[in-house]
Amino acid sequence: MDLFIFIFAAVFSVLNPLGAIPVFVGLTQEDSMAERSRISIWAATNVFIILTISFFIGEYLLKFFGISMDALRIAGGLIIVNSGYSLLSGNFPKRRGVNKKVADDAQKRNDIALTPLAMPLLAGPGSMSLLIAFYQDYPALTDKIIVIAAVLTVCILIFLILRSSHYLSKLLGASGIVSISRIMGFIVIALGIQYISVGALNMLQTVFTK
Template identity: 35%
Template structure:
Protein backbone atom coordinates (compact mmCIF):
# COMPACT_ATOMS: atom_id res chain seq x y z
CA UNK A 1 0.00 0.00 0.00
CA UNK A 2 1.14 3.54 -0.75
CA UNK A 3 1.92 6.12 1.97
CA UNK A 4 -1.06 8.13 0.71
CA UNK A 5 -3.35 5.23 1.66
CA UNK A 6 -2.15 5.32 5.27
CA UNK A 7 -2.50 9.09 5.37
CA UNK A 8 -6.10 8.69 4.20
CA UNK A 9 -6.65 5.94 6.79
CA UNK A 10 -5.25 8.16 9.54
CA UNK A 11 -7.40 11.14 8.58
CA UNK A 12 -10.54 9.02 8.24
CA UNK A 13 -10.17 7.28 11.60
CA UNK A 14 -8.99 10.42 13.37
CA UNK A 15 -12.02 12.37 12.19
CA UNK A 16 -14.49 9.59 13.00
CA UNK A 17 -13.04 8.76 16.43
CA UNK A 18 -12.72 12.52 17.02
CA UNK A 19 -10.26 12.73 19.95
CA UNK A 20 -10.66 16.51 20.17
CA UNK A 21 -14.44 16.40 20.28
CA UNK A 22 -14.49 13.53 22.78
CA UNK A 23 -12.04 15.13 25.21
CA UNK A 24 -14.53 17.68 26.67
CA UNK A 25 -17.01 14.83 27.18
CA UNK A 26 -14.32 12.91 29.09
CA UNK A 27 -13.81 15.95 31.30
CA UNK A 28 -17.54 16.16 32.02
CA UNK A 29 -17.84 12.42 32.76
CA UNK A 30 -14.88 12.36 35.15
CA UNK A 31 -15.49 15.65 36.90
CA UNK A 32 -14.67 15.47 40.62
CA UNK A 33 -12.66 12.23 40.33
CA UNK A 34 -9.10 11.83 41.50
CA UNK A 35 -6.28 12.00 38.96
CA UNK A 36 -5.54 8.29 39.41
CA UNK A 37 -9.14 7.27 38.81
CA UNK A 38 -9.37 9.50 35.74
CA UNK A 39 -6.22 7.87 34.38
CA UNK A 40 -7.62 4.37 34.93
CA UNK A 41 -10.89 5.26 33.19
CA UNK A 42 -9.01 6.77 30.24
CA UNK A 43 -6.84 3.66 29.79
CA UNK A 44 -9.80 1.26 30.15
CA UNK A 45 -11.90 3.19 27.64
CA UNK A 46 -9.13 3.30 25.03
CA UNK A 47 -8.16 -0.36 25.41
CA UNK A 48 -11.78 -1.51 25.12
CA UNK A 49 -12.49 0.67 22.08
CA UNK A 50 -9.36 -0.38 20.20
CA UNK A 51 -10.12 -4.06 20.91
CA UNK A 52 -13.61 -3.64 19.42
CA UNK A 53 -12.26 -1.96 16.28
CA UNK A 54 -9.53 -4.59 15.86
CA UNK A 55 -12.11 -7.38 16.06
CA UNK A 56 -14.24 -5.77 13.37
CA UNK A 57 -11.15 -5.08 11.29
CA UNK A 58 -10.20 -8.76 11.40
CA UNK A 59 -13.61 -10.42 11.15
CA UNK A 60 -15.98 -7.72 9.92
CA UNK A 61 -15.75 -8.68 6.26
CA UNK A 62 -16.36 -12.37 7.04
CA UNK A 63 -19.41 -11.38 9.07
CA UNK A 64 -20.74 -9.34 6.15
CA UNK A 65 -20.18 -12.25 3.79
CA UNK A 66 -21.99 -14.58 6.15
CA UNK A 67 -25.12 -12.41 6.10
CA UNK A 68 -24.87 -11.78 2.35
CA UNK A 69 -23.70 -8.17 2.16
CA UNK A 70 -21.14 -7.36 -0.54
CA UNK A 71 -18.22 -5.02 0.17
CA UNK A 72 -19.25 -2.49 -2.52
CA UNK A 73 -22.69 -2.27 -0.88
CA UNK A 74 -21.12 -1.87 2.54
CA UNK A 75 -18.67 0.72 1.19
CA UNK A 76 -21.57 2.81 -0.16
CA UNK A 77 -23.56 2.42 3.06
CA UNK A 78 -20.48 3.22 5.14
CA UNK A 79 -19.78 6.31 3.05
CA UNK A 80 -23.34 7.53 3.54
CA UNK A 81 -23.08 6.90 7.28
CA UNK A 82 -19.83 8.85 7.46
CA UNK A 83 -21.40 11.67 5.46
CA UNK A 84 -24.24 11.92 7.98
CA UNK A 85 -21.64 12.03 10.75
CA UNK A 86 -19.87 14.83 8.88
CA UNK A 87 -23.12 16.81 8.61
CA UNK A 88 -23.68 16.40 12.34
CA UNK A 89 -20.18 17.74 13.01
CA UNK A 90 -20.62 20.68 10.63
CA UNK A 91 -23.92 21.73 12.19
CA UNK A 92 -23.01 20.98 15.80
CA UNK A 93 -25.49 18.13 16.21
CA UNK A 94 -22.84 15.53 16.99
CA UNK A 95 -21.49 17.50 19.95
CA UNK A 96 -24.99 17.92 21.40
CA UNK A 97 -25.74 14.23 20.90
CA UNK A 98 -22.52 13.22 22.63
CA UNK A 99 -23.30 15.52 25.52
CA UNK A 100 -26.73 13.91 25.83
CA UNK A 101 -25.11 10.45 25.85
CA UNK A 102 -22.66 11.57 28.52
CA UNK A 103 -25.58 12.56 30.76
CA UNK A 104 -27.21 9.12 30.65
CA UNK A 105 -25.31 7.99 33.73
CA UNK A 106 -25.15 10.82 36.25
CA UNK A 107 -25.66 9.07 39.56
CA UNK A 108 -22.35 10.18 41.04
CA UNK A 109 -18.61 10.75 40.59
CA UNK A 110 -17.73 7.17 41.54
CA UNK A 111 -19.55 5.65 38.55
CA UNK A 112 -17.36 4.19 35.82
CA UNK A 113 -18.09 5.64 32.35
CA UNK A 114 -15.17 3.89 30.64
CA UNK A 115 -17.25 1.27 28.79
CA UNK A 116 -20.45 3.26 28.33
CA UNK A 117 -20.56 5.88 27.01
CA UNK A 118 -16.83 6.51 26.46
CA UNK A 119 -15.77 3.29 24.72
CA UNK A 120 -19.21 2.56 23.24
CA UNK A 121 -20.53 4.53 21.42
CA UNK A 122 -18.21 7.55 21.62
CA UNK A 123 -14.85 5.99 20.65
CA UNK A 124 -15.95 2.85 18.80
CA UNK A 125 -19.32 3.74 17.37
CA UNK A 126 -20.90 2.80 14.03
CA UNK A 127 -18.75 5.28 12.12
CA UNK A 128 -15.49 3.86 13.46
CA UNK A 129 -16.60 0.27 12.86
CA UNK A 130 -17.67 1.06 9.30
CA UNK A 131 -14.41 2.92 8.63
CA UNK A 132 -12.07 0.18 9.81
CA UNK A 133 -13.97 -2.50 7.85
CA UNK A 134 -13.77 -0.37 4.71
CA UNK A 135 -10.07 0.34 5.20
CA UNK A 136 -9.05 -3.25 5.95
CA UNK A 137 -11.01 -4.41 2.91
CA UNK A 138 -8.80 -2.24 0.70
CA UNK A 139 -5.71 -4.12 1.92
CA UNK A 140 -6.99 -7.32 0.18
CA UNK A 141 -5.97 -9.29 3.27
CA UNK A 142 -2.25 -8.52 2.94
CA UNK A 143 -0.78 -9.04 6.44
CA UNK A 144 1.61 -6.08 6.36
CA UNK A 145 -1.08 -3.74 5.04
CA UNK A 146 -3.50 -4.93 7.73
CA UNK A 147 -0.80 -4.39 10.33
CA UNK A 148 -0.35 -0.88 8.97
CA UNK A 149 -4.06 -0.10 9.46
CA UNK A 150 -3.95 -1.45 13.01
CA UNK A 151 -0.78 0.56 13.61
CA UNK A 152 -2.54 3.72 12.45
CA UNK A 153 -5.48 2.91 14.74
CA UNK A 154 -3.10 2.37 17.66
CA UNK A 155 -1.44 5.74 17.03
CA UNK A 156 -4.83 7.47 17.03
CA UNK A 157 -5.80 5.87 20.32
CA UNK A 158 -2.43 6.87 21.76
CA UNK A 159 -3.41 10.43 20.85
CA UNK A 160 -6.83 9.90 22.44
CA UNK A 161 -5.23 8.66 25.65
CA UNK A 162 -2.77 11.55 25.71
CA UNK A 163 -5.56 14.09 25.23
CA UNK A 164 -7.64 12.43 27.95
CA UNK A 165 -4.75 12.63 30.38
CA UNK A 166 -4.23 16.34 29.72
CA UNK A 167 -7.86 17.11 28.92
CA UNK A 168 -8.33 19.84 31.49
CA UNK A 169 -5.33 21.80 30.20
CA UNK A 170 -6.47 21.49 26.57
CA UNK A 171 -10.01 22.53 27.38
CA UNK A 172 -8.80 25.68 29.10
CA UNK A 173 -6.39 26.45 26.23
CA UNK A 174 -8.84 26.03 23.33
CA UNK A 175 -12.03 27.15 24.99
CA UNK A 176 -15.49 26.42 23.59
CA UNK A 177 -14.84 28.46 20.44
CA UNK A 178 -11.58 26.69 19.61
CA UNK A 179 -13.13 23.26 20.02
CA UNK A 180 -16.04 24.35 17.81
CA UNK A 181 -13.73 25.53 15.01
CA UNK A 182 -11.66 22.33 15.05
CA UNK A 183 -14.81 20.19 14.98
CA UNK A 184 -16.12 22.06 11.92
CA UNK A 185 -12.82 21.64 10.04
CA UNK A 186 -12.76 17.91 10.79
CA UNK A 187 -16.36 17.67 9.57
CA UNK A 188 -15.39 19.13 6.20
CA UNK A 189 -12.58 16.59 5.80
CA UNK A 190 -14.86 13.71 6.73
CA UNK A 191 -17.52 14.85 4.24
CA UNK A 192 -15.00 14.73 1.38
CA UNK A 193 -13.66 11.33 2.45
CA UNK A 194 -17.16 9.87 2.77
CA UNK A 195 -18.04 10.95 -0.77
CA UNK A 196 -14.87 9.20 -1.97
CA UNK A 197 -15.99 5.99 -0.23
CA UNK A 198 -19.34 6.15 -2.05
CA UNK A 199 -17.66 6.78 -5.41
CA UNK A 200 -15.30 3.83 -4.85
CA UNK A 201 -18.25 1.58 -4.00
CA UNK A 202 -20.14 2.63 -7.14
CA UNK A 203 -17.03 2.05 -9.23
CA UNK A 204 -16.68 -1.50 -7.86
CA UNK A 205 -20.28 -2.26 -8.80
CA UNK A 206 -19.62 -1.13 -12.37
CA UNK A 207 -22.17 1.67 -12.18
CA UNK A 208 -19.43 4.23 -12.81
CA UNK A 209 -17.40 3.86 -15.96
Protein backbone atom coordinates in the same frame (compact mmCIF):
# COMPACT_ATOMS: atom_id res chain seq x y z
CA MET B 1 4.46 5.86 5.14
CA ASP B 2 1.87 7.30 2.75
CA LEU B 3 -0.57 4.52 3.62
CA PHE B 4 0.07 4.99 7.34
CA ILE B 5 -0.62 8.73 7.10
CA PHE B 6 -3.80 8.16 5.08
CA ILE B 7 -5.18 5.54 7.49
CA PHE B 8 -4.19 7.60 10.52
CA ALA B 9 -5.84 10.77 9.16
CA ALA B 10 -9.01 8.90 8.14
CA VAL B 11 -9.45 7.07 11.46
CA PHE B 12 -8.54 10.11 13.57
CA SER B 13 -10.97 12.33 11.65
CA VAL B 14 -13.86 9.89 11.96
CA LEU B 15 -13.24 9.17 15.65
CA ASN B 16 -12.64 12.88 16.40
CA PRO B 17 -11.35 12.53 19.98
CA LEU B 18 -11.41 16.32 20.36
CA GLY B 19 -15.19 16.15 20.07
CA ALA B 20 -15.21 13.82 23.09
CA ILE B 21 -13.52 16.39 25.34
CA PRO B 22 -16.70 18.14 26.58
CA VAL B 23 -18.40 14.83 27.36
CA PHE B 24 -15.32 13.43 29.12
CA VAL B 25 -14.97 16.62 31.18
CA GLY B 26 -18.62 16.48 32.19
CA LEU B 27 -18.46 12.81 33.21
CA THR B 28 -15.17 13.06 35.15
CA GLN B 29 -15.36 16.49 36.74
CA GLU B 30 -15.53 14.99 40.24
CA ASP B 31 -12.83 12.35 39.67
CA SER B 32 -9.19 12.54 40.72
CA MET B 33 -6.31 12.80 38.24
CA ALA B 34 -5.43 9.14 38.82
CA GLU B 35 -9.00 8.06 38.09
CA ARG B 36 -9.15 10.22 34.96
CA SER B 37 -5.92 8.63 33.73
CA ARG B 38 -7.28 5.15 34.40
CA ILE B 39 -10.51 5.91 32.53
CA SER B 40 -8.54 7.45 29.65
CA ILE B 41 -6.24 4.48 29.14
CA TRP B 42 -9.09 1.98 29.34
CA ALA B 43 -11.24 4.02 26.95
CA ALA B 44 -8.36 4.08 24.43
CA THR B 45 -7.76 0.34 24.95
CA ASN B 46 -11.44 -0.45 24.39
CA VAL B 47 -11.47 1.62 21.20
CA PHE B 48 -8.43 -0.30 19.91
CA ILE B 49 -10.07 -3.65 20.70
CA ILE B 50 -13.37 -2.66 19.07
CA LEU B 51 -11.72 -1.37 15.89
CA THR B 52 -9.32 -4.32 15.65
CA ILE B 53 -12.18 -6.81 15.97
CA SER B 54 -14.14 -4.86 13.35
CA PHE B 55 -11.12 -4.90 11.06
CA PHE B 56 -10.43 -8.64 11.23
CA ILE B 57 -13.85 -10.28 11.55
CA GLY B 58 -16.16 -7.61 10.16
CA GLU B 59 -15.97 -8.98 6.62
CA TYR B 60 -16.97 -12.46 7.80
CA LEU B 61 -19.98 -11.02 9.61
CA LEU B 62 -21.00 -9.30 6.40
CA LYS B 63 -20.80 -12.59 4.52
CA PHE B 64 -22.87 -14.28 7.22
CA PHE B 65 -25.64 -11.70 6.84
CA GLY B 66 -25.28 -11.54 3.05
CA ILE B 67 -24.23 -7.88 2.92
CA SER B 68 -21.93 -6.84 0.10
CA MET B 69 -18.85 -4.71 0.71
CA ASP B 70 -20.16 -2.03 -1.65
CA ALA B 71 -23.42 -1.84 0.30
CA LEU B 72 -21.35 -1.42 3.46
CA ARG B 73 -19.33 1.35 1.80
CA ILE B 74 -22.48 3.25 0.89
CA ALA B 75 -24.11 2.73 4.30
CA GLY B 76 -20.89 3.57 6.14
CA GLY B 77 -20.34 6.56 3.87
CA LEU B 78 -23.80 7.91 4.70
CA ILE B 79 -23.09 7.55 8.42
CA ILE B 80 -19.69 9.24 8.01
CA VAL B 81 -21.21 12.11 5.99
CA ASN B 82 -23.88 12.57 8.67
CA SER B 83 -21.17 12.61 11.34
CA GLY B 84 -19.18 15.17 9.36
CA TYR B 85 -22.24 17.38 8.95
CA SER B 86 -22.87 17.24 12.69
CA LEU B 87 -19.24 18.20 13.27
CA LEU B 88 -19.64 21.21 11.00
CA SER B 89 -22.63 22.29 13.05
CA GLY B 90 -20.54 21.97 16.23
CA ASN B 91 -23.08 19.59 17.76
CA PHE B 92 -20.70 16.73 18.59
CA PRO B 93 -22.27 15.53 21.89
CA LYS B 94 -25.60 14.88 20.19
CA ARG B 95 -23.82 13.44 17.15
CA ARG B 96 -22.25 10.77 19.32
CA GLY B 97 -25.58 9.71 20.72
CA VAL B 98 -24.68 10.52 24.33
CA ASN B 99 -27.91 12.09 25.54
CA LYS B 100 -28.66 13.35 29.03
CA LYS B 101 -30.17 10.05 30.18
CA VAL B 102 -27.05 8.11 29.13
CA ALA B 103 -24.75 10.69 30.71
CA ASP B 104 -26.66 10.60 34.01
CA ASP B 105 -26.54 6.80 34.03
CA ALA B 106 -22.81 6.81 33.25
CA GLN B 107 -22.09 9.16 36.16
CA LYS B 108 -23.71 6.67 38.54
CA ARG B 109 -21.43 3.80 37.44
CA ASN B 110 -17.85 3.21 38.50
CA ASP B 111 -16.42 2.72 35.02
CA ILE B 112 -17.41 4.76 31.96
CA ALA B 113 -14.43 3.72 29.83
CA LEU B 114 -16.43 1.28 27.72
CA THR B 115 -19.84 2.95 27.64
CA PRO B 116 -20.37 5.71 26.72
CA LEU B 117 -16.75 6.75 26.05
CA ALA B 118 -15.37 3.96 23.84
CA MET B 119 -18.76 3.14 22.36
CA PRO B 120 -20.63 5.03 20.98
CA LEU B 121 -18.71 8.23 21.81
CA LEU B 122 -15.54 7.29 19.89
CA ALA B 123 -15.90 3.94 18.10
CA GLY B 124 -19.24 4.23 16.38
CA PRO B 125 -20.80 2.62 13.28
CA GLY B 126 -18.91 4.96 10.96
CA SER B 127 -15.46 4.07 12.24
CA MET B 128 -16.26 0.34 12.41
CA SER B 129 -17.54 0.27 8.82
CA LEU B 130 -14.43 2.19 7.77
CA LEU B 131 -12.17 -0.48 9.28
CA ILE B 132 -14.18 -3.28 7.67
CA ALA B 133 -13.74 -1.62 4.29
CA PHE B 134 -10.01 -1.19 4.90
CA TYR B 135 -9.68 -4.97 5.40
CA GLN B 136 -10.73 -5.61 1.81
CA ASP B 137 -9.03 -2.54 0.34
CA TYR B 138 -5.63 -3.58 1.75
CA PRO B 139 -5.34 -7.39 1.52
CA ALA B 140 -1.54 -7.64 1.87
CA LEU B 141 -0.17 -8.63 5.27
CA THR B 142 2.17 -5.64 5.41
CA ASP B 143 -0.76 -3.31 4.66
CA LYS B 144 -2.80 -4.87 7.46
CA ILE B 145 0.09 -4.35 9.87
CA ILE B 146 0.26 -0.69 8.80
CA VAL B 147 -3.49 -0.29 9.35
CA ILE B 148 -3.27 -1.74 12.86
CA ALA B 149 -0.22 0.44 13.61
CA ALA B 150 -2.14 3.53 12.48
CA VAL B 151 -5.15 2.55 14.64
CA LEU B 152 -2.83 1.98 17.61
CA THR B 153 -1.28 5.41 17.11
CA VAL B 154 -4.72 7.01 17.03
CA CYS B 155 -5.66 5.19 20.25
CA ILE B 156 -2.48 6.45 21.94
CA LEU B 157 -3.49 9.97 20.94
CA ILE B 158 -6.98 9.31 22.29
CA PHE B 159 -5.46 8.42 25.66
CA LEU B 160 -3.32 11.58 25.67
CA ILE B 161 -6.21 13.82 24.62
CA LEU B 162 -8.66 12.38 27.14
CA ARG B 163 -6.07 12.48 29.90
CA SER B 164 -5.46 16.16 29.12
CA SER B 165 -9.09 16.97 28.35
CA HIS B 166 -9.68 19.17 31.40
CA TYR B 167 -6.57 21.21 30.54
CA LEU B 168 -7.43 21.33 26.82
CA SER B 169 -10.97 22.39 27.64
CA LYS B 170 -9.64 25.39 29.54
CA LEU B 171 -6.94 26.13 26.97
CA LEU B 172 -9.03 25.91 23.79
CA GLY B 173 -12.39 26.84 25.21
CA ALA B 174 -15.69 25.75 23.71
CA SER B 175 -15.19 27.88 20.60
CA GLY B 176 -11.72 26.43 19.94
CA ILE B 177 -12.92 22.84 20.20
CA VAL B 178 -15.86 23.56 17.91
CA SER B 179 -13.59 25.28 15.35
CA ILE B 180 -11.23 22.30 15.19
CA SER B 181 -14.17 19.90 15.01
CA ARG B 182 -15.64 21.83 12.08
CA ILE B 183 -12.37 21.56 10.17
CA MET B 184 -12.39 17.81 10.82
CA GLY B 185 -16.04 17.72 9.79
CA PHE B 186 -15.14 18.89 6.28
CA ILE B 187 -12.53 16.11 5.97
CA VAL B 188 -14.99 13.53 7.32
CA ILE B 189 -17.68 14.57 4.81
CA ALA B 190 -15.19 14.28 1.93
CA LEU B 191 -14.15 10.83 3.17
CA GLY B 192 -17.77 9.69 3.41
CA ILE B 193 -18.59 10.93 -0.09
CA GLN B 194 -15.56 9.09 -1.44
CA TYR B 195 -16.77 5.80 0.08
CA ILE B 196 -20.31 6.35 -1.24
CA SER B 197 -19.04 7.09 -4.75
CA VAL B 198 -16.72 4.05 -4.77
CA GLY B 199 -19.50 1.75 -3.59
CA ALA B 200 -22.01 3.18 -6.10
CA LEU B 201 -19.58 2.94 -9.01
CA ASN B 202 -18.73 -0.67 -8.17
CA MET B 203 -22.42 -1.55 -8.03
CA LEU B 204 -23.08 0.13 -11.39
CA GLN B 205 -20.15 -1.68 -12.98
CA THR B 206 -21.48 -4.98 -11.67
CA VAL B 207 -24.92 -4.28 -13.12
CA PHE B 208 -23.68 -3.20 -16.57
CA THR B 209 -21.14 -6.01 -16.92
CA LYS B 210 -23.76 -8.71 -16.38
